[in-house]
Amino acid sequence: MAERLNQIANHATASKEAGIPHPLDPLSVFELTTVVSIVRDTFKGHSISFNTVTLHEPDKSAFKFWKETGSKIPDRKAYFIVLDDSLSTGFFEGVVNITTKSIEECNQTSGACPIITTDDLRTIEETIRNDPKVIKQCELSGVPKSEMHKVYCDPWTIGYDERFGTSKRLQQALMYYRSDEDDSQYSHPLDFCPIVDSTKKEVVAIDIPSVRRPVSKHKHANFNLKDVGPLREVKPIAVTQPQGVNFSMDGRYIEWQNFKFHIGFNYREGLVLSDIFYNDKGTPRSIFYRLSLAEMVVPYGEPSFPHQRKHAFDLGEYGAGNMTNPLSLGCDCKGVIHYLDFDFVERDGNVATVKNAVCIHEEDDGVLFKHSDFRDDFQTTIVTRGIRLVISHIFTAANYEYMVYYIFHMDGTIQLEIKLTGILNTYICDEDDDLKGYGTQVYPKVNAHNHQHLFCLRINPEIDGPGNSFAVVDGAQSTAPVGSADNFYGNAFYAARTVPKTTGEAQYGYDGPRCRTYDMFNPNRIHPYSKKPATYKLVSREVPMLLPKPGSLVWKRAGFARNAIHVTPYVDRQFYPAGNHVPQTSGEPSRGLPEWIGDGKAGVENTDIVVWHTFGITHFPAPEDFPIMPAEPINLLLRPRNFFLKNPALDVPASFNVTTSDVKANKAGSHAMKDSTSALAFGKTSGEAAMVGSCCSS
Amino acid sequence: MAERLNQIANHATASKEAGIPHPLDPLSVFELTTVVSIVRDTFKGHSISFNTVTLHEPDKSAFKFWKETGSKIPDRKAYFIVLDDSLSTGFFEGVVNITTKSIEECNQTSGACPIITTDDLRTIEETIRNDPKVIKQCELSGVPKSEMHKVYCDPWTIGYDERFGTSKRLQQALMYYRSDEDDSQYSHPLDFCPIVDSTKKEVVAIDIPSVRRPVSKHKHANFNLKDVGPLREVKPIAVTQPQGVNFSMDGRYIEWQNFKFHIGFNYREGLVLSDIFYNDKGTPRSIFYRLSLAEMVVPYGEPSFPHQRKHAFDLGEYGAGNMTNPLSLGCDCKGVIHYLDFDFVERDGNVATVKNAVCIHEEDDGVLFKHSDFRDDFQTTIVTRGIRLVISHIFTAANYEYMVYYIFHMDGTIQLEIKLTGILNTYICDEDDDLKGYGTQVYPKVNAHNHQHLFCLRINPEIDGPGNSFAVVDGAQSTAPVGSADNFYGNAFYAARTVPKTTGEAQYGYDGPRCRTYDMFNPNRIHPYSKKPATYKLVSREVPMLLPKPGSLVWKRAGFARNAIHVTPYVDRQFYPAGNHVPQTSGEPSRGLPEWIGDGKAGVENTDIVVWHTFGITHFPAPEDFPIMPAEPINLLLRPRNFFLKNPALDVPASFNVTTSDVKANKAGSHAMKDSTSALAFGKTSGEAAMVGSCCSS
Ligand SMILES: [Co+2]
Ligand SMILES: [Co+2]
Structure with missing residues (x-):
């Protein structure tokens, strides 16, 4: 602690x-x-x-x-x-x-269960280890009573179990064995599943499969330094900012490159960015009132009992803030870092702090824009590099780590990147089992079930002030046939826009081939050139459908995941799209978003709207994900369109600019932002390598 | 020069x-x-x-x-x-x-036209300026004869114009006006379009619209440093590698973190990566024989004549290598750089060199993997950072810049990122014109037409040796109904795999909601744990359909763009999917891929296969893209699945690792890769800020 x-x-x-x-x-x-x-x-x-x-x-x-x-x-x-x-x-x-x-x-x-805290998580293992029925099952699995201290469990929320409903606060104990306390337990699952009453700290049931599988005798699949053998050599990359950072903090308000916003943090959503403005040449213009991950669900695809219970709502059932990691300089975070802490109340009422819960830093963002003219053989050039601001936190959901990065770009784009790492949730199998396509044997006797990671981003836009609308935008072919007067050569295409009027209409899936995007716009603020409304466009390409079927338990509980998009009118306190109290909900009725949508008649045009966007990945495990997963990224963008008069980053100092007249006059051009640290990898041995074509070395 | x-x-x-x-x-x-x-x-x-x-x-x-x-x-x-x-x-x-x-x-x-070279491009403007018919049209547009030196043209390939076929080598001159030679011309298009015989250097026709629009009197929309006014302050980020780089070069072979491959470059595809191997604990295992961008097409969506001619095949009609930029240290490329040059023959037979045509460097790659244990409040931790290798070049296609990055990750993933920047192709409009949805007025009197950027990645896989197959993989719901024995809770889902046997079958679009991916695999190399074949999975999410209609001119000429995926058996010299000689092809018959597929009966299972993947973006312009576009990224991944025995990066030195027993013994943990350059943004003024939770500062 x-x-x-x-x-x-x-x-x-x-x-x-x-x-x-x-x-x-x-x-x-x-x-x-x-x-x-x-x-x-x-x-x-x-x-x-x-x-x-x-x-x-x-x-x-x-x-x-x-x-x-x-x-x-x-x-x-x-x-x-x-x-x-x-x-x-x-x-x-x-x-x-x-x-x-x-x-x-x-x-x-009553009739509901509150969130599971990390205090709750940490108490279950002791209960399990001392329960005689569990000890007996461990013995049947090949773990003698004398080794009960080597038995571990990941205490998951139970999803919904119809035998218990909300009559007790429950956790299901996913069981593992470590031969040593430093082992990664996930290569040694046990085959049974105790259910524990979180309040009474007692085992109320044990779910035991009809076919028993003794614990694996294979070597544990470990990844600590002491286990992995000789390390490869990696020469480091140093990232420094000798003149300091480009952001300033006023309390929890940050200002960076015309953006200004408040960085909140709570037990449930983790990071919350609010009151996001862009200073457009002296005029502060609102973009979003509030931006946060509001919920997520991780449904697993193995249908046999009791694996259907594995569909954690990591935010609503545990809390991204509750599980947030203290971050370390040079490890989780590289470069020049500003941290924010997170203070919280423990079960006993003591106040504790997660130090360095939020990491704020800048990164090089590559070439921001470039153009060269072919007429003088690409000598006439402007090349301007960008930097980006990253606000991040990392939380641990039992086996998984979620790394959340809100990234601000100089062109006004806000990016959300989530990287998944940590460890696959695993279950025991025999080496020759037919897993029926619902899982992958990633290590001998280790079955990693198929699953999805579906996140729900809550966006309360305030694009250039109040009164916002939403549009779904698809690339669309002209209906005029090839050869007709309106489309003689057949190339006509346009952006088909649909503006829903009500919550009932405002429910959309994803359309990949038409490159569907979503506009949040202010119909009252029309661009003087394009005559189109001030817009932030959601560009999100990783948008799987919910694979549990309509009518399934997950479908009922995770109403937000039925569509990629829902839009509702803003109502205070409507924060959590699977409901305020998620654990042990049956989905009958569905809480949160489906309740709020109700009869679907509420208006969502030219008003204060909230956009709920469900996105994520479908994860079919492979051995490369084991024993610990290389980070897998998911990205989405919020891009200004018809919002700025022109490219808002033209005043970023160019790395290099030489005009046609400069070239003709044999002038060297300008380095408005001189880079003095870049170097050649292998020195200047060839003599000319550093000289020719390298504008900065002269 | x-x-x-x-x-x-x-x-x-x-x-x-x-x-x-x-x-x-x-x-x-x-x-x-x-x-x-x-x-x-x-x-x-x-x-x-x-x-x-x-x-x-x-x-x-x-x-x-x-x-x-x-x-x-x-x-x-x-x-x-x-x-x-x-x-x-x-x-x-x-x-x-x-x-x-x-x-x-x-x-x-005969009956074909060769590629347009940059030499060809540079000769057209002179022809235009001296042609009396063009001078007359300029006068009608409001440009007096005395200002013909202020008239510029971007000489595009003509697409296909049925009036001329392949009887002459032609370019269409997209006309612009600069008040000063340092102006960006794209805010001042002229309304007519001369067609020039490239060989004879003469204007053979001028396409003149029925409604005439005089040249804009608005101020040019410029972006050079001298034009943009006060620059904002940006404090720099320095990226250095004090111990040197992690790659070594042997001729044009590069070795980096177990990868070894050859870096080729040619006039047409630009970068070509060949003979790609991964050294898997001493055993070199082949992955790809050859990887390159083989073609692209940029169809514009304005149907009125002669705009349908705007659908450049930038690789097949101009060549990414021919148009490649010399790169500059600290501007195009930041950090510690190794360059490769590109030697080529000019029209007159002289040999010239593009210095620094290819940039090779490393970047920080964020957290490679991480896990913490909730049991001791996330103290038990491993966090390992990654670096990545980037091989890049940038080419200029008249107005646009394409920045191509092949990125190698430590987990065995190969990423292709293409960033689009440069300037929108523009046409004149009146400020109150109805653009009919086919374009956007991005600046007064400037119409930027809708368009797509569709790239074709040619992949010749050699996953663990010869004998490869292809599969299309979709997330799929069990067919068993909710409530049935096989799917009682409705959560069953699996990866539906389809393995095409022939080129006729091997034609697939994209399916976003099912998160379609594509496997290239060796059916003869089965993973000992998963029992699945050694695979590299193509994960590509930006895959718009070709919006020009079936039967349209573009559809006929760009056969490769009809589907997201085609698979053909490997045949020597089948490099270019729109044909070897692309300019002025009619698409009747379609050259390249459709020819090779023919009757669709050739086998593509367990043999030497080539995968042709068409991906890209649909670009509906906005004023933010003007007068120069902030870089817009497109990404795809090639990920090892069931290829490695386990996560291949476990031997990367951890930034920080402390085990459960370390924590209990109050041991500090290990920094296998110590980062000594990260720092706090605002110093250690609070005294504790640097100390608590910051593993590296103690
Ligand atoms: Co996963
Ligand atoms: Co474009």
Whole structure:
């Protein structure tokens, strides 16, 4: 815990903590402590466990009023969930007004289960190891009782198990064996699955397959330095910024290359970027009010019981913030780094800190734009390099690591890159088993099941102010036949735009061959040249359909994943598209987005809209993913179109510019941004290599 | 010409030039000079112009024989095209045996037109400016005769114009006006289009629209440093490699992190990567015999005459190598760079050099893999960073720049990234014109037409030796209904594989929602764990359909673009999927790929196959693309699947590794690859910021 724990005293005296927070700032250590104290008072005489304490974000109208009038900030509030340790089911949730030091709401909720915290995760293994029924199953698997300390489990949310519903808070224990505590356990799964009551810390059932498979006797598939043998030589690349970084921080507002936005962070979504503006030659223009990963689901494709239960909602069931890693300089993050911490409340009410939860840094972004003229043999040239700003965090969902990068480019583009690494979830098989296409044997006796990683990006656009619409845009052939007057040579094509009027219409899948994109636009702001509305275009190409079938358990629970796109009118507190309390939901009825859409009649045109975009990958495992997976990237772009008068990056200093008249006059051209560190790999041995064609070496 | 010209004498004495070339090496200056001399002798008494002199690659069997037996290299040969200046049509093509100093083949070809060279491009403007009919049209456009030196043209290939066929070598002159020679002309198009005979240097026709539009009086939309006003401040990022690079060169073979391959380059495809092997723990295993961009087409979507003629085949009609830029250190290329030059023959037979045509360098590749254990609050950790190798070149196709990056990753993945920059092709419009959806007014009076950039990647796989097959792979739902025994919860899904037996079957579009991928695999090499064949998987997500309709001119000429995938059996010399001589082809019959596929009966299973993959983007212009476009990336991956026994990068030194037992023993963990250059952006002012959670600073 040392890395995440923090001395409250230290923090409370730090200047930032003592200042006035921004309305969207995560709760400070001081605020969290205040909330814990107020909640404890409220539940005096009860034994309670803290599950969640997080910023209760102000309603948008309150935020806007504050921002536009400069009045005092909206009351700071916390949303909390606590468990009464004497109750086996249900929980209390409410809102604390920190400013007035009072409880504003506190309700007992039953028929639902709150998020699983990392505190919850860490308690299950002890329960398992001491349960006689589990010990017996371990023995049947070939693990003697004396080795129970070598038995581990990844405690997953149970998905939905109809035998229990929400009557108890449950976790399913995916069982593994380590011969040594430093082993990677994933090469040694056990074949049975205990179900544990998280509250009572007791095993309530064990799911045992009809065909038993003893634990593997193969060597563990390890990847620690001490296990992998001789290392290859890799000569390092050094990234430095001798003149410092290009961003500045004002509290949690960052300014970088005309972008300005607030960097929030919470237990559930992890990073939240809000109030995103672009300073367009002195005029601040809004782009997005709020941008975050709001949910995800990882359905596995093995249909046999109880593997259908593997479809974790890693955000709604565990929380990307809860599972966020402390990051380390030079390892997770390379270059010149600014970190933000994340303060949170542990089960016992203590306030802890994830140090370096958020990494902020810049990277070279390659050639931003270039053109040369063929007339003088490409001598007339402008080449301008870009840099990019990266805001990132990494969270661990049991076996998997998700690395989330929000990348800002100089051309106004905002990119979201998610890289998947970590370890495959695995189950035991025999070496000659027919896996029926639902999994891959990635190591002897190790079956990695097919699965999808489906993320839901919540976008609340505010393209050039309020009043936004949405359009789905497809590349479309003219309907005029080849040979007709309107399309004689057959080459006519255009962008077919459909603007949905209601939530019922605003549900779209992906169309790869037509290169479908999605526009968020302000119909009230028309570009003076193109006569088209100010737009940010979502360009997202990794958009698999939900492979669990319509009517399936996952389909019912993950309503957001039924389509690539849903659009709803903005409503305060509609943050989580699979519902507020996701664990053990049956999907009957579907919570979150399907509820909000309802009869589908709400308008989504020229209003405050929220776009829910589901994207991701379908992962058919291969041995290359084992024992630890090389990072696999997923990318999407939000690109300005008809938003700026012209390329907004023309004032970025060119690396090299020589004009036609310069060339004729034999002038050397200009280096507005001189690069003095690039070098030739093999020296200047040829004499001419460094000289000719190398504008910077002269 | 200074940048590209080179002193032959200098080169001929350089050591590499004097050595024995590799069979796939581009022709050296000495070899080119020899070829020119032999061809000149052959055509003694004729006035000839050189069009193409390039390596005539050895047949694959000859290459393999040489490589496997260590015998002397196959005879070095050149393919050439020359024009007889006295003939208005047709050309001579043939093969020179450089080793034996003899002509092996020389044929007169008629009914076809050879590639347009940059020499050809540079001669048209003079013709235009002096043609009385053009001068008259300029006057009608508002450009007086005295300003004809301010009239410019981009000389495009004509596509196919049925009035002329292949009877003359033609270029269409897309007309522009510059008020100053340093203006970007693309904001001032003229409305008419002369057609020029490339051989006779005369205007043979002028296409004039029925509605005339005078040249714009708006200010030119410029982007040179002298035009853009105050520059923003950008603090630089320095990238250095104090211990040197991780690659080594042996001639044009490169070795890097277990990869070894040959870097070729020719007039047409530009970069060609051949004989790609991966050293798998001491065993060299083949992956690809040859990888290159073999063709591309850029169809524009404006149907009105003569805009349908805008559908350049930039490789087959001009040549990516012919148009390649000399690259500059610190501008086009950042970091520690190794360059390769490109030697070529000019029209007059002189040998010239593009200095620094190919850039080779390494980049940081972010986190290669990571895992942390939740049990000790993510203290147990391994995090390993990657580097990547990038082989790149940039070519200018009149207005556009294409930046081509072949990127090699430590996990065995080969990525192709193409970035588009440069300038939109533009046509004049009136400010209130209805562009009918076929274009966008990106600047007053400037219409940028819709278009696609469709590239054809030619892949000759040799996955673990000869005998390869192809499969199209889709994410697929089980056919068993929800609630049935085989799919009770409805979550069953698998990878549906289709293995085409013939070229007729092996034609596939893209399926986005099913996340279609494509496997190149060796059915004779089965993975010991997964029991699946050794595979490289093509993951390509930017795969628009050809928007010009079936039966259209572009559809007929660009047979390769009708599908995302074609597979053919390997045949020597089948390099160019739109045919060997592309300019002015009618598409009747379609050349190249459709010819080779023929009746569709040739087998493509467990044999030597070639995969032709068409991918790209559909570009609906916006003002942000003007006056010069920020680079827009397109990416695809070739990923090893069931090829390696396990993750091949486990021996990359971890940046940080601490095991569970280390954590318990309070040991610091290991930095197998220490990063000593990363730093905090804002110093260590908080005292603790650098200390806690930052493994590298202790
Ligand atoms: Co996965
Ligand atoms: Co384009």
